[in-house]
Amino acid sequence: MPGSSDLPTGNCMFIMLLSVPISTAALATGPSTTERTFTVPGLLPNDHVIVTKPTFQNTIGIVGVRVSAADTLAINFLATAGTPTPTVENYILKVTRYENISVGIGTLPTTLSP
Numbered sequence: 001m002p003g004s005s006d007l008p009t010g011n012c013m014f015i016m017l018l019s020v021p022i023s024t025a026a027l028a029t030g031p032s033t034t035e036r037t038f039t040v041p042g043l044l045p046n047d048h049v050i051v052t053k054p055t056f057q058n059t060i061g062i063v064g065v066r067v068s069a070a071d072t073l074a075i076n077f078l079a080t081a082g083t084p085t086p087t088v089e090n091y092i093l094k095v096t097r098y099e100n101i102s103v104g105i106g107t108l109p110t111t112l113s114p
Contacts, residue, residue, distance in 0.1 A: 013099040020073075022053075023088040030079030033063060040073045044097065051075060052092040059084045 020040055027034040043049070044067065051065045051073075064076035073093070077086060 011098050013097045015097075016095045018093040018095060019090040020093055021088070022075075022086065022091045024077075024086055026083045026085040027060070027077050027079040029083045030059060030081045033076050033078050035064070035074050035076045037068060038073045038075065039071055040093070041071050043067045043071055043073060043095070045070060046098065048096040048098070049073060050094040052094075053086070054089055054092060055087055057084060057087060060086055 018040070020038070022038055024036045024038075047067050049065050049067060051062055053060075053062055059080045059082055061078040061080070062075060063078045064074075066074050068074040
């Protein structure tokens with residue numbers, strides 16, 4: 001990923017918005033969840049990612065997101081009925097990279113200071 005595209009504050013190295021093409025096969029028959037992985041070059045395991053699916057699909061939701069390995073985004077989809085297939089489209093990712101994380105999310109601050 002390139003350098004900063006937003007002014008970070010506090011313990012953030014950078015915050016960046018990405019438009020990533022997502023295409024996946026049909027999900028498991030609902031109600032159920034299915035985790036799928038996608039290659040996103042530059043992601044690191046300690047990055048915090050928020051994903052937005054730009055269009056509404058009646059029987060599909062996103063219930064979890066994580067960086068499962070370097071360059072790998074894992075999205076946990078919810079199928080409420082049937083075996084829906086998410087629309088092929090560019091999802092919006094908000095990636096926050098922290099400057100002071102050495103091992104895992106447990107090294108983040110736990111309180112805010114005024």
